[in-house]
Amino acid sequence: xxxxxxxxxxxxxxxxxxxxxxxxxxxxxxxxxxxxxxxxxxxxxxxxxxxxxxxxxxxxxxxxxxxxxxxxxxxxxxxxxxxxxxxxxxxxxxxxxxxxxxxxxxxxxxxxxxxxxxxxxxxxxxxxxxxxxxxxxxxxxxxxxxxxxxxxxxxxxxxxxxxxxxxxxxxxxxxxxxxxxxxxxxxxxxxxxxxxxxxxxxxxxxxxxxxxxxxxxxxxxxxxxxxxxxxxxxxxxxxxxxxxxxxxxxxxxxxx
Numbered sequence: 001x002x003x004x005x006x007x008x009x010x011x012x013x014x015x016x017x018x019x020x021x022x023x024x025x026x027x028x029x030x031x032x033x034x035x036x037x038x039x040x041x042x043x044x045x046x047x048x049x050x051x052x053x054x055x056x057x058x059x060x061x062x063x064x065x066x067x068x069x070x071x072x073x074x075x076x077x078x079x080x081x082x083x084x085x086x087x088x089x090x091x092x093x094x095x096x097x098x099x100x101x102x103x104x105x106x107x108x109x110x111x112x113x114x115x116x117x118x119x120x121x122x123x124x125x126x127x128x129x130x131x132x133x134x135x136x137x138x139x140x141x142x143x144x145x146x147x148x149x150x151x152x153x154x155x156x157x158x159x160x161x162x163x164x165x166x167x168x169x170x171x172x173x174x175x176x177x178x179x180x181x182x183x184x185x186x187x188x189x190x191x192x193x194x195x196x197x198x199x200x201x202x203x204x205x206x207x208x209x210x211x212x213x214x215x216x217x218x219x220x221x222x223x224x225x226x227x228x229x230x231x232x233x234x235x236x237x238x239x240x241x242x243x244x245x246x247x248x249x250x251x252x253x254x255x256x
Contacts, residue, residue: 001030002104003111008033008086009103010077012070013094017044023096024052024059028103031058035080036094037073038063045094060084071185075176082168090165098163102205106165109201116170116198119190120163120205121156130207143225147187150229151194152236156202162186163205170198183221184228191232195239 001007009031013020020036027034036059038046046063053059062076074091081089088110092098102120109115122129128137140160147159164186166174173196180188193200 001032002088002107005087005107005111006032006085007107008035008077008081008084008089010074010081010089010091011036011094012039012073012077012091013037013041013045013049014039014067014070014073015041015043015045016094017041017048019096020045020048020094021052023092023094024049024056026096026100027058027092028100031103033081033084033086034059035077035084036061037076037080039070039073040064040067069182069185071179071183071188072181074185075179075181078166078171078176082171087168088165089168089171091162093162097208099206099208102163102203105203105205106163109203110165110167114199115201116167116173117193117200118165118203119158119200120161121158121202122161122205122207123156123158124204128207129204131209132207133209136209139222143187143222146226146229147190150233150236151191153194157190158202159187159190161205164189166193170196173198180224180228182224184225187225188228188232191228191235195232195235 007030009027011023011034013036024034024036036049038049049059049061053061060080062080064073078089088107090103090106106118106120109118122132126141140158144157144159148157174192179185179192
């Protein structure tokens with residue numbers, strides 16, 4: 001429990017056998033449930049998760065029978081977390097790129113009742129807060145700018161950061177079954193959160209890159225992301241406009 005809330009961590013994992021146990025071991029003690037979804041890995045990911053679960057009863061090991069994508073894995077973890085009674089669900093990738101030390105900062109905006117969603121922000125202006133490969137840095141800045149334009153968002157944004165926390169109420173207002181199943185999921189989740197009128201807070205988090213190997217193929221992922229942004233932009237134009245203000249969808253950059 002954290003501030004009297006049941007906390008679940010959703011961990012999508014595909015071929016993370018080398019890093020997954022270290023990632024799970026670093027999840028803070030106040031987390032009640034760790035829902036790991038192995039997306040039909042071809043390495044030893046499932047075995048590593050099962051072995052970790054023997055030592056940590058918080059771990060719930062799930063597996064897809066075929067590769068469905070990182071977004072689909074997160075949605076499976078969302079649904080399972082809600083069934084377990086979670087009040088807040090936080091996404092932490094299986095490769096250790098989310099610093100567990102930032103977890104309280106991600107939960108606090110929701111626990112305080114002011115926000116429904118907290119999204120990680122790995123930049124201070126245009127500079128990353130920590131290490132980030134230059135290609136990722138440039139790509140994130142470009143896609144974040146495009147996502148802001150598509151959503152009508154006027155505040156700082158790190159669209160590609162997958163570190164996100166949502167209240168159970170926020171998840172109930174999102175069409176989980178319609179979220180994009182593969183890379184591009186963070187963009188779609190953000191656009192739909194804004195479109196649903198959810199209150200979003202951007203929380204500074206550390207940028208962590210190490211021994212993980214990215215499975216992203218830019219020539220495939222980038223066109224898909226721009227298609228998702230175009231679809232979100234069109235949906236915004238034909239629907240209610242994005243509003244900003246105390247009683248409307250808001251974004252906060254917490255510099256504390």
